[in-house]
Amino acid sequence: MSEATERYAAALFGAAQGDAGAVRAAADALMADTQRWNVLVSAATTDAEKKELLAGAPQLDGQDALKAFLQLLLEEGHLDALPEILPEFSRLALNAQGGMECVMTCARQPDEATQEAVRKAACKLRGAQNVVLQIKIDPSLLGGFVLDIDGVTYDRSVKGRLDRLARGMETAPGEDTLDQLAAQMKDALSGSAGDTMATETGRVIEIGDGIANVSGLRHAVYGERVEFENGTAGLILDLRRKRTGVVLMGSAEGLTEGSLVRRTGRPADVPVGEALIGRAVDALGRPIDGLGPIECTETRPIEHEAPGVVSREPVTQPMQTGILAIDAMVPIGRGQRELIIGDRQTGKTSIATDAILNQKGKDMICIYVAIGQKASTVARLREMLKKHGAMEYSIIVSAPAGEGASMQYIAPYAGAAMGEYFMSKGKDVLIVYDDLSKHAVAYRTLSLLLRRSPGREAYPGDVFYLHSRLLERACRLTKEYGGGSMTALPIVETQAGDVSAYIPTNVISITDGQIYLESGLFFSGQRPAVNVGLSVSRVGGAAQTRAIKKTAGTLRIDLARFRELEVFTQFSSDLDAETRQALDHGKQMMALLRQPLCAPMSVARQAVILYIATSGLLADVPLDKVSGFAQDFVDLLEREQSALIQEINDTGALSGAATEQIRTTLQSYKEQVSATWKA
Numbered sequence: 169m170s171e172a173t174e175r176y177a178a179a180l181f182g183a184a185q186g187d188a189g190a191v192r193a194a195a196d197a198l199m200a201d202t203q204r205w206n207v208l209v210s211a212a213t214t215d216a217e218k219k220e221l222l223a224g225a226p227q228l229d230g231q232d233a234l235k236a237f238l239q240l241l242l243e244e245g246h247l248d249a250l251p252e253i254l255p256e257f258s259r260l261a262l263n264a265q266g267g268m269e270c271v272m273t274c275a276r277q278p279d280e281a282t283q284e285a286v287r288k289a290a291c292k293l294r295g296a297q298n299v300v301l302q303i304k305i306d307p308s309l310l311g312g313f314v315l316d317i318d319g320v321t322y323d324r325s326v327k328g329r330l331d332r333l334a335r336g337m338e339t340a341p342g343e344d345t346l347d348q349l350a351a352q353m354k355d356a357l358s359g360s361a362g363d364t365m366a367t368e369t370g371r372v373i374e375i376g377d378g379i380a381n382v383s384g385l386r387h388a389v390y391g392e393r394v395e396f397e398n399g400t401a402g403l404i405l406d407l408r409r410k411r412t413g414v415v416l417m418g419s420a421e422g423l424t425e426g427s428l429v430r431r432t433g434r435p436a437d438v439p440v441g442e443a444l445i446g447r448a449v450d451a452l453g454r455p456i457d458g459l460g461p462i463e464c465t466e467t468r469p470i471e472h473e474a475p476g477v478v479s480r481e482p483v484t485q486p487m488q489t490g491i492l493a494i495d496a497m498v499p500i501g502r503g504q505r506e507l508i509i510g511d512r513q514t515g516k517t518s519i520a521t522d523a524i525l526n527q528k529g530k531d532m533i534c535i536y537v538a539i540g541q542k543a544s545t546v547a548r549l550r551e552m553l554k555k556h557g558a559m560e561y562s563i564i565v566s567a568p569a570g571e572g573a574s575m576q577y578i579a580p581y582a583g584a585a586m587g588e589y590f591m592s593k594g595k596d597v598l599i600v601y602d603d604l605s606k607h608a609v610a611y612r613t614l615s616l617l618l619r620r621s622p623g624r625e626a627y628p629g630d631v632f633y634l635h636s637r638l639l640e641r642a643c644r645l646t647k648e649y650g651g652g653s654m655t656a657l658p659i660v661e662t663q664a665g666d667v668s669a670y671i672p673t674n675v676i677s678i679t680d681g682q683i684y685l686e687s688g689l690f691f692s693g694q695r696p697a698v699n700v701g702l703s704v705s706r707v708g709g710a711a712q713t714r715a716i717k718k719t720a721g722t723l724r725i726d727l728a729r730f731r732e733l734e735v736f737t738q739f740s741s742d743l744d745a746e747t748r749q750a751l752d753h754g755k756q757m758m759a760l761l762r763q764p765l766c767a768p769m770s771v772a773r774q775a776v777i778l779y780i781a782t783s784g785l786l787a788d789v790p791l792d793k794v795s796g797f798a799q800d801f802v803d804l805l806e807r808e809q810s811a812l813i814q815e816i817n818d819t820g821a822l823s824g825a826a827t828e829q830i831r832t833t834l835q836s837y838k839e840q841v842s843a844t845w846k847a
Contacts, residue, residue, distance in 0.1 A: 171410060173249060176241070177256035181264075183233040188261035191234050195254055197227040209248045218242055266297035271316040275309040275325070282313075290317050321369040321430070372396075372427040373411060378572040379617045380414045382429050388412050391471050393436040394429050398422040401452070402429070403436050403574065406618045413618045415574040417452060435471060438582045439464035440589035445533065448550055448564040451579040453586075456566060457550070468589055470581040474640035479649040483680075486711045486820075487598065487655050490526030490768020491519060493698045493761040496720035496778055497727075498683050501711025502596050503644025503653040507675055509660045509667065510685030515696050516659045518765055519683065520600040521549065523657065525558050526768035527598060533590045534562040535599040537583035540576050540606030543568040556766060573617075576610035584641045584654075591645065591652035599642070603659035604635055608671045625670050632674050639678050667702070681705035694758060700727045713771050713820035719778035723757065726782075730754020749787075756786055759795045772816035773802050776830060779822065785834055790845055801837055809833065 184191045199205050207213050208221055219242065222228065228235045241247045259269060270290050272278070287299040306314075310326035323329075370384030380402060385394070394402045394414055398421065406413025414429065417436075438453035441464040448457040455462050483501035500506045508516045524534040536553075538546045546566045553559045563586060567579035580601045587597040601607070608631055615628040623629045635658075642656035660675050665687060667676070676682055681704045690697035709717050733751055737743060743751070760781050763769070769777075777798050780786055789797050806813050812826055 172246070173252050174256060174410060176246070176249065176253045177260060179240075180234070180237050180253065180257050181260045183237055184257075184261070185233065187233075188257070188264075191231060192254060192258055192261070194227050194231045194234055195250065198225055199251065201225075201227065215242065218247070262300060267300060268296045268317075269300045269302060271302045271304060272313055273304045273306050273309065273316070273325075274313040275305070275307055275311050277305065278303065278313065286313075286315060290315075293317065316369065321367050321428075323367075368431040370412065370429045372423060372425055372429060374425060375416075375420060375423055375427075377617050378416045378420070378574050379614070380416060380420075380423070380429070382412045382414050383410065385412045385429065385431060388431060389435075391435050391469075393432045393434060395432060396423055397428040397430075401436075403578065405614065406620070415577070415614055415618075416572070417574050417578070435469040436578065437467040437469045438585050440466050440468045440586050444563050444586060445561060446559050446563075448546070448566060450571075451565065451567045451575040451582050453582065466589070468585040470578055470585050471637075472585060472588060472641065474637065475643050475645060475649070479645055481644045481646045483644055483707050483711050485644070485653070486713050487523075487532075487596075488526055488530075488713075488768075488771060489519065489523040490770070491522055491696060492763055492769055492774050492777065493696055494519070494683060495712075495774055496716055497700060497724045498681065498698070498703045498705045499708065499712040499716075500655065500657075500681075500705065501644075501707045502655050503642065504681075504705075504707050504711065505639050505642050505656040505658065505679040506705065507658050507660060507679040507682035508685070509662060509672060509676070509682050510697070511662050511665055511687045514685040514687055514690045516661070516685060517549075517602055519685075519696055520602060520657050520659065521552065522766065522768050523598065524553065524562060524600070525556050525766060527561065528557060532561065532596045532598055533587070534558070535565065535583050535587050535597065536562065537565045537567075537580050537599065537601050539567055539579050539601065539603060540569045540610065541566075541602070543570060552766065573610040573613040576607060577614055580604070580607055580638055584638060587654045588641060591654045592650050594650045594652045596652060597654040599654060599656050601638075601656065601658040603661055604675055605659075605661040605671055608634065627670060631671070632678075635675055636678050639675075680707055693762070695762060698761075700724055700731070713775075715771060715775035715816055715820055715822040716778060718822055719775055719782055722782055723778065726750075727754060727757055730757070752791070753784075753787070755791055756789075756794050757781060759791065760786075760798055762795060770813075770817055771820060772813040773806075775816055775822050776802050776805060776813075779827060779830060780834055785831070788838075793845060797841065800841075801834060804837060805830070805833065 180191070181188065204221060204225060208218055219239065222235065222238055222242065228238075238247065238250070241250065262269060268290065270286070272283070272286060283301055287301055290296065290299045308327060312325040312328070314325050314328065315322045368385060368387055370382040373381045373383050375381070380396070388394070388404050388407065390404055390407055392404045394404060396402060398419070400416055400418035400420065400423070402414040402416050404412055405415050439462065443462050443464050444453070447455055447459065447462055449462070450456050453462070453464070481503070483503045485502040487500045487502045487504065488495055489500060494500070498506070508519055510516050520536070524536065527534055536549070538549075543566070546564065546568060550559070550564055553562055565579055565583040565586070567575040583599055583601070587599045590597050608627060611631060611634050612627050616622060616626065620628050639656055639658060642654045644653035645651055658675060658679065660672050662669065662672055667673070667684065682702070684699045684702035685697045686699040687697070689699065729750060730753070733747060734754070737747065737751065760777060780798065780801070786794055786798065809829070812829055816822060816826065
């Protein structure tokens with residue numbers, strides 16, 4: 169039923185002034201005069217002729233209110249809508265008299281005693297004075313009846329009981345007394361019914377583009393999961409006075425106008441548990457990797473309130489990515505939210521996957537959420553993680569571009585729910601959202617289809633809340649609340665490096681820092697292409713190992729100075745010695761920060777490279793040899809002085825004795841390889 173039909177019915181009811189029965193009878197009599205009515209609704213009849221027919225209709229004698237209402241419909245071109253308006257008009261009149269309508273669907277015509285018992289039960293339930301019972305016959309019910317009363321369906325049919333027995337959900341199927349019948353329907357309305365035979369239902373008004381507008385469901389809750397009659401799940405995302413907007417989380421095949429929708433009384437949730445580790449699932453937690461079903465005994469709602477201030481603990485433990493440029497200059501702590509931002513194809517996903525690979529053997533669960541990506545891309549990533557042994561502690565949640573906007577919308581929340589399960593068990597979790605730009609686009613699509621008012625760049629007004637309530641769930645809990653942590657690495661794609669766009673600025677303001685990847689650096693061969701000036705960590709050295717904090721102290725300043733000098737001296741050939749030395753040192757540092765894919769570094773390896781670089785011990789190494797020289801030197805230490813490397817990895821510190829040992833070994837190694845430089 170459209171809103172226009174409801175408005176017309178309300179207008180007619182107001183004009184009837186308590187004489188609704190006579191108005192309905194006169195209107196029915198007019199439509200029963202088929203010859204006159206067909207002419208009235210015919211497009212071939214002029215408006216003047218229609219007015220004359222209405223004025224001379226004997227059925228409207230003494231019904232001035234109805235006649236004026238019909239003249240209004242005629243002027244607005246909606247006279248043919250009268251058959252749709254009258255049932256709503258009668259419902260309003262019945263409600264005004266303390267009555268109500270019920271629909272009783274039976275396998276065969278019920279006797280008067282059954283009808284009277286149902287009327288009394290409905291009156292007792294709703295406090296109505298009388299009930300108008302509409303009887304429908306459906307032989308497929310096999311026996312019994314289905315009663316639809318005020319949006320609640322009470323199923324006492326044979327077919328319904330057989331279906332519930334097949335699902336193992338039947339309670340005591342004995343005959344109910346009249347009082348029991350009323351009590352069960354009342355419990356169903358309040359949402360506390362344990363009997364699965366009573367459910368609140370609605371009907372599809374219109375459906376398309378993954379959105380269903382549903383009438384009924386008067387007690388529905390935002391974010392509640394509903395079920396359609398074809399088995400597809402839905403998520404309530406829009407609540408209005410006369411309709412409910414439901415986002416389909418599956419196929420719409422077989423669903424049409426009038427299809428039944430049932431409330432479940434619970435929020436949308438996903439399965440959680442240890443069984444998910446090593447698996448690839450969709451946004452609803454269903455396996456998509458062909459490895460069989462996932463046996464999980466628990467579920468968690470995808471939308472969950474973020475931990476409060478009392479339950480949070482300061483971020484102090486490092487979350488090593490294994491990427492030298494990040495761990496040295498933009499350290500990330502366990503429980504932090506660090507944004508990875510940059511243009512398309514600048515290595516954003518590579519940083520996230522390297523961080524996942526680096527968690528091997530560190531007792532951390534990794535969750536990778538792919539939003540709006542190609543299925544083939546996700547499959548390649550899964551094979552790469554499997555090849556490096558990372559799937560043993562990882563979960564992939566995939567909502568590819570081929571799926572609807574609804575699945576892309578709920579995917580990051582589903583991943584967060586899975587991570588919260590492990591965090592509540594005292595474990596550390598790393599979750600990657602790749603990427604939130606596509607997530608915002610999916611939400612914009614849903615919002616526009618739900619007819620919400622668009623705002624800046626057509627995004628809805630609550631798009632900030634969309635990401636803030638997601639990222640706030642990442643934190644480090646106190647020991648009283650489990651002691652676990654969830655570190656979030658959201659990814660956002662920029663257009664032409666514009667970090668001041670709507671979605672990037674939103675996410676930047678939510679997170680605890682950002683890693684900005686610059687296209688110019690990437691295409692010049694500097695990978696990872698981390699822009700030192702725009703990248704920042706608001707946690708800083710509080711979440712950095714002592715060894716790296718000690719050795720990387722001047723790295724950011726040196727690189728910033730190098731970038732500035734490089735710009736001013738790119739067209740100059742006459743440079744003083746100090747400037748030339750600063751430029752050479754900066755070029756060496758940039759060379760050392762280049763790192764291949766899928767090759768994360770340990771803490772000890774990073775600390776040694778940073779120490780020999782920032783201490784000026786590589787000043788005499790040719791620029792084209794410096795990267796290979798540093799890597800080969802650390803390989804030598806790992807082979808011949810493994811105790812030193814193990815000490816740095818275990819303690820996270822670089823002692824004075826260790827630095828002296830590194831200097832001595834480096835000097836002798838230089839003497840061995842210096843001959844090859846001249847050659």
